Amino acid sequence: MAADLMTAPTVPAATTAFIRIRDVHKSYGAVSVLNGISIDVAQGEVLVLCGPSGCGKSTLLRCINGLETIQRGGISVGGRNVETANADTLQQIRLSTGFVFQNFNLFPHMTALDNITIAPMKILGVSQREAVEQGRALLEQVGMQEKADVYPFQLSGGQRQRVAIARALAMKPSLMLFDEPTSALDPEMREEVLQVIRKVHHEHNMTMVVVTHEIGFAKSVASRAMLLDAGRIVEEAPARRFFENPTEERTRRFLRAIIND
Amino acid sequence: MNYTFQFGVLTEYGPYLAGGLWHAWWTSFPSIIITTILGVVLAAMSMSQRWLMRGFSVVFVDLFRTLPVVVLLIWIHYVMPILTGISFSPTTSSIIALSLNGAALACEAFRGGLEAIPATQVQAAQSLGFSRWKVMRYITLPQAFFATLPSLTNVHITVIKNVTVTVLIAVPEVMFRAQELTVQFFRPLEFYTGAAVLYVALIWGYALLMRMLERLQKWQPI
Numbered sequence: 487m488a489a490d491l492m493t494a495p496t497v498p499a500a501t502t503a504f505i506r507i508r509d510v511h512k513s514y515g516a517v518s519v520l521n522g523i524s525i526d527v528a529q530g531e532v533l534v535l536c537g538p539s540g541c542g543k544s545t546l547l548r549c550i551n552g553l554e555t556i557q558r559g560g561i562s563v564g565g566r567n568v569e570t571a572n573a574d575t576l577q578q579i580r581l582s583t584g585f586v587f588q589n590f591n592l593f594p595h596m597t598a599l600d601n602i603t604i605a606p607m608k609i610l611g612v613s614q615r616e617a618v619e620q621g622r623a624l625l626e627q628v629g630m631q632e633k634a635d636v637y638p639f640q641l642s643g644g645q646r647q648r649v650a651i652a653r654a655l656a657m658k659p660s661l662m663l664f665d666e667p668t669s670a671l672d673p674e675m676r677e678e679v680l681q682v683i684r685k686v687h688h689e690h691n692m693t694m695v696v697v698t699h700e701i702g703f704a705k706s707v708a709s710r711a712m713l714l715d716a717g718r719i720v721e722e723a724p725a726r727r728f729f730e731n732p733t734e735e736r737t738r739r740f741l742r743a744i745i746n747d
Numbered sequence: 748m749n750y751t752f753q754f755g756v757l758t759e760y761g762p763y764l765a766g767g768l769w770h771a772w773w774t775s776f777p778s779i780i781i782t783t784i785l786g787v788v789l790a791a792m793s794m795s796q797r798w799l800m801r802g803f804s805v806v807f808v809d810l811f812r813t814l815p816v817v818v819l820l821i822w823i824h825y826v827m828p829i830l831t832g833i834s835f836s837p838t839t840s841s842i843i844a845l846s847l848n849g850a851a852l853a854c855e856a857f858r859g860g861l862e863a864i865p866a867t868q869v870q871a872a873q874s875l876g877f878s879r880w881k882v883m884r885y886i887t888l889p890q891a892f893f894a895t896l897p898s899l900t901n902v903h904i905t906v907i908k909n910v911t912v913t914v915l916i917a918v919p920e921v922m923f924r925a926q927e928l929t930v931q932f933f934r935p936l937e938f939y940t941g942a943a944v945l946y947v948a949l950i951w952g953y954a955l956l957m958r959m960l961e962r963l964q965k966w967q968p969i
Contacts, residue, residue, distance in 0.1 A: 553870055577876050585874035591867045594969045595890050605875040608885055639967040646969075657875060 504529045504564060504661065504693050505550060511558035512545060512717075519545045521717035522559070529660075532687060532694040534704040534725060536740065537714035543697045544588075546714070547663050550695065551583045552576045563661065581609070584654030588666040590646040592638040598625065598649045599634040602656045610657070617656075624652040627689075628682045644675030648682050655686065662686065664696040676700065683707070699744045705729050713737045756934050757941050764928065764941050767921035768949055774841050774918060775907040781846035782906055783899065786853025791883055793858055804854065811851035816909050820844040824916045841913040849906040856902055860895035861887055893964045900957040907950050921945050 503526035512520040519542045527533050535543040548554040549561060552568050561568040563579050571579060592601050602624055603617035612620075625631045628648040638646055647667055654662060664683065668676040680703045686692060687707055698704060704711055705725055712722035713736065721734040732738050757764070793804040811819070823844050828834035835843065864887045872882045914922040925942040929935045 551874060553874065573878070577878065580874055581876040583874070585871075587867065587871060589867065591871035592969070593868065593871070593886055593890075595893075595966045604885060605877070608881060609876045637966040639969045653875070 502528060504531075505695070506562045507546075507550075507559070508561070509559035510546070510549060510556050510561060512542070512549060512554065512556045519717050520549070520556070523714075523717070523719060524559075525712065525719065525722065527693060527695060529693055530691045531710065532696065532708045534708040534711040535695065535697045535714060536699060536704075536711060536744075537720075538740065541714040542717040543714050544665050547585075547665050547695060547697055550663060551580050551585055553585075581657060582660050584651075584657060584659035584662040586647070586651055586654055586662065586664045586667050588670050590638075590643070590650045590670075592646055592650055592653070594638050597635050597637055598630060598641070601638070601649055602653045605653070606656050620656060621652075624655055625649070627655075627685070628652045629678070642675060643671045644678045647671065647675075647679045651679070651682055651686065655690075659692075661693045661695075664694065664698065666697050666699075668698065668700060701729055701741070701745065713740055715740075750936065752936070753934060754937055756928075756932055756937050760928050760932075760938075761941060764921060764924050764938065765945055767919060767924040767942075768945055770838070770918055771907070771910045771920040771946070771949065774838055774913060774920060775845070775910045778842050778845035778849055778906050778910075779903045781842070782849030782853050782902065785846065785850035786857050786899075786902070787888065789850060789854035790857035790861055791888075793854065794861060794883075796879070808851045808854050811847045812855075814848070816844060816848050817912050817915065819848060820912060820916060837913065837916045837918045840916060841910070841918050845906050845909050848909065849902055852902045852905060853899060856895050856898040857891060859898065860891035863894055864890050890968075893961070894968075896957065896961050900954060903957070904950055904954065907953060908946070911946070 505525075505527040507523055507525045510520050510523045511518070523542075523546060525533070535546065537543045545554055549556050550563060550568065552571060556569050559569075564582055566575055566579050568576070568579060592598075593604070596604060599618065599621050602621040603614070606612040606617045606620065607614060622631065622634060625634055628651055630645060630648050630652065633641060633645060633649075638649070641649065651667075667683065668679050671679065680700060683694075683696070684703070684707055687694060694707075696704070696708070708725035710722065711725045711728035713720040713728075713732075713734070715736060721728065721732055721737045723732065728737070729741065732741065789804045789807060792800040793808075795801055795804075820841065824835065824837065824840040868886055868890070869882055872886045877886065910918075910920055911922045913920060914926060917923060921942045925938040928938045932938075
């Protein structure tokens with residue numbers, strides 16, 4: 487626990503943490519990816535994860551909703567333990583967690599609207615009429631109401647990602663995880679997606695963990711930011727301080743690198 | 748070669764020969780349906796987390812794709828009644844034999860289609876709360892269906908062609924009738940050529956139908 491206090495100085499021994507990550511270790515065979523990560527995320531907070539590729543940021547995100555299993559430590563989401571969860575609990579955790587992927591992962595055999603309505607209908611048992619109504623409202627929210635009946639292959643990258651965000655929101659999650667939501671997009675398309683994420687945060691006051699290197703976006707939305715390197719937390723600070731005046735030399739080097747990019 | 752062609756016999760007995768198509772179709776069509784359903788189930792089982800399910804699928808596929816159809820057919824029609832006391836009509840025995848053989852082939856076709864679906868599709872569905880079964884039902888199988896159609900058509904064609912071996916247990920399909928007529932009129936060339944043309948027409952028509960089904964796909968993989 488002492489290590490916790492050192493790496494997470496801004497977090498009081500939060501008992502109200504929505505996500506609680508304690509000393510998480512994860513490896514693929516002999517390759518260790520996470521080496522003792524501990525962090526809390528409070529309700530309504532937006533945490534930005536940065537780090538060079540291979541630092542474990544995406545893996546950490548996947549561990550939070552149980553897409554990956556961890557070897558040591560503990561993760562709890564909304565009071566439910568992820569690593570010890572049985573299939574039902576895991577489903578509960580996933581139902582309360584929306585996940586947005588780097589490569590969108592829309593279902594190619596369904597229209598934009600069907601992509602959004604399928605999970606509420608088949609998993610929550612929402613009626614078709616209600617699901618479609620909600621689906622259209624969500625499409626409007628992400629500025630895609632014109633494309634309801636279009637298949638993913640007919641959409642641009644930015645449009646696909648906006649539909650993917652609407653698909654995750656359709657399950658009314660209390661937490662959203664974003665795994666580099668804009669890094670597969672052209673620069674012009676990034677802003678349209680970031681705009682949607684901002685809007686989602688403001689309208690729902692949603693707890694979010696976002697893996698991103700978009701500094702402008704991170705500064706305007708995130709409450710906290712942290713840098714991962716080689717599976718460890720290098721620095722973790724309020725977003726503004728993290729990006730404008732980081733204490734660690736490693737963070738300064740990293741930020742210089744992504745600004746020059 | 749001093750054989751005198753007399754395709755004239757076909758004007759008289761052609762309709763009888765062609766009538767065999769009715770039996771060929773009603774043997775192959777139920778077999779195609781069972782083959783497809785069983786193939787999907789076996790493919791789903793082969794990807795199960797339970798080893799018993801996977802094991803069953805592997806044993807089934809290996810058994811019925813290695814057993815020659817003729818051996819399987821004779822065994823079901825003549826040997827099984829001795830062992831169990833249950834016997835089937837020639838058509839039913841044929842449907843069982845062709846379905847078991849076809850299902851083993853269809854399973855492999857579907858498995859290929861399912862394995863070609865990116866793991867990220869499964870992750871996306873799981874992240875929305877889909878159970879393993881629902882991922883299969885709503886996400887992977889519908890996508891695999893169109894990817895599998897061309898190879899599934901091949902399996903179905905194999906099943907239809909296998910109908911000709913049912914001549915051995917006297918299902919009155921085209922080959923059986925060609926044989927019957929040849930014995931009576933000593934006109935093998937005319938009758939067997941007629942049989943060939945009829946089967947080619949049946950299978951060609953079926954393949955055309957399946958080609959049309961392929962065109963129903965409105966989406967593209969991304």
